[in-house]
Amino acid sequence: MSEPFSLSDFEVADRAALRRVPSLSTELEEISEVEYRKLRIEKVVLAGVWISGSWQEATRSLEELARLAETAGSIVLSGVIQRRDVPDTATYIGSGKALELKKIVAETQADTVIFDGELSPGQLRHLEDTVKVKVIDRTWLILDIFAQHAKSRDGKAQVSLAQMQYMLPRLRGWGDALSRQAASGGSVGIGTRGPGETKLETDRRRIRDSMVKLRREIKEMARTRDTQRAVRRKSNTPAVAIAGYTNAGKSSLLNRITGSHVLVEDALFATLDTTVRKAQAPSGREVTISDTVGFVRHLPHQLVDAFRSTLEEVSDADVILHLVDASDTDPRGQYLAVREVLSEIGADNIREILVLNKIDLLSKEQREDLEHEFFGAIFVSAHSGEGFENLWQVIESNLPEPTIEFFGVIPYARGDLLAKIHNEGKLKSLNNLEVGMEVEALVPAELAHQLNLAKV
Ligand SMILES: Nc1nc2c(ncn2[C@@H]2O[C@H](COP(=O)(O)OP(=O)(O)OP(=O)(O)O)[C@@H](O)[C@H]2O)c(=O)[nH]1
Ligand SMILES: [Mg+2]
16 A cells, blocks of 8 residues: 555556456345445446646546545556546546446456546446446545444444435436335345335435434534533643644654554544543643544545534634645645635634644655745654654644733642643742742633632
8 A cells, every 4th residue: 555556557457367256236136225335345447537737636636546445445457537628417537438438347347436526426327327337436435434444433423424415316226127026025125115115215215214313323422522522621721633634644643742542554544533632731731632534635525514523623623733744745735625624614713833744754855845835834753753842832832822810829738729820821920938829820711710719
C-alpha cells in the first residue's frame, strides 16, 4: 500500500491469471440487495472522467481512488479516464466508453467497476446493464471502508445509516424472474413478504424500518456524548480539536502531545471514533485535545450527516488544529477539501491553526516552497517532535482568555485553588503575606466564584 499506484504498472494479462472469485449469481437469491452491495469488492477496474482542471489532477484523483480501493481490500487491475465537458447523464463516461469498459472488464475478469464520482441511480443501472458486473462509485467505496473500520457501536450505527440512505434510491431488485419466483412461494425470504409485495418493495420496506431504528439509536448515543461534553465544558477546560485530511497524521499528533496510544496506520480512515485526552500546556494550563475521523475529497454527504454528532467534537471546539500532510503531492488540495467539510459542519468560524505535518520527509527546497505557500502555518513532525514547542505557543495564544479579574488573599491551606488558577487561568502576581497568598489573576467565571468564597 505504501507504493504509489501507477496506472501503467498493471500487466492486465498477469492479473487476469488470478483465480476468479466464484460467481455470485447463486448467492443473490439468498441475500438482500443491501447485503449484495456490501459483499467484499475483490478485483476492480477504475473509471473516471476528466472534466475540469489539469490532466495531473485527474490522474491524481484516480490514484486516490486506487488507494481507497486498496484500503477497502480490493486489487486494482486497471483504470481508465475519459475526457468530457460534462458527465454523460445516462452513462457518466459516455456509451462508447462504457462498451470499452465492458471489454476491459471481460479481459481482466474484474468483478467490480468503481467510478470516481457519485453515480445517479439511473447511471448505476445503465452501467451495470452494460458492463455486466457490479458497479459502485466513490461514495459507496468510502462508505464501505467506513463500514469495515467502524468499531464502536456508535460508529457502526452511523455508517449503516449512511449506507442505507445511499442505497435506498438505488435499489434495483433482481428482475422479474426473481420476484415472480418469490411471489409464488419460492425459497426467497419466506415469511418476510406481504402478499403481492415484490422483493424490491420488501427490501425498501426493510431498509426504511432499519433507518428509523438506527436514527433513534444514534440520537440516544449522541445524548450520552453531549452530556460528557457538557461536563468537560463546565470545567472550563478549553477544547482543542485536531481535524484534517485522512492519513495527515492526526492520531500521531495526538499521541505525541498527550502520550496516548491511538492507532496509527498508513491507511485511509484508520480512525473513525473520537478520542479525547487531557494535556497540559507548557504554562501549566489544561486543555483537552481530540482526534477524530479524517476528511477526504468529496466526502459523502450521507457520512457527514450520519457523523454529525461525532463531528461536533470539532464544531464545538475552541480551537481547531487543521493538520495537512506536507509530504503529499497536493497539500493545497487537501487543505481545500478539509475547509469545505469544516464549513459544512459549521466549524468555519472557529479559530483555526494551520499545521503542516511530516516535515521530516521534505527537502530544504520543498519546505521553503511550502513556507511561502502556507505563510504563517506551523511546521511540525509528529515523528521527530520538531516544531512542537512552537506549536504549543501558538495553541496557547489562541486559547480563549479567562475573563474575570480576581484580586484578593486566599488562605495558605487552599493550594488547590492556586493550582486551579495555573490550570484554568492566568496568574499575574503572587505575594506571600502573613494571612495568606495575595493573588492577582484572570480566571474563568466559575473559578472566580470559588475564589471569592475562599477569600480571607
Ligand atoms: N514521516 C512521517 N510520517 C508520519 C508523521 N506523522 C504521521 N506519519 C505517518 O503517517 C501515517 C498516518 O498517520 P496517522 O497518525 O494514522 O494519520 P491520521 O491522520 O490519524 O489518519 P486517519 O485516522 O487514517 O485519518 C502513519 O503511517 C504515520 O506513521 C510524521 O511527522 N512524519
Ligand atoms: Mg487517525
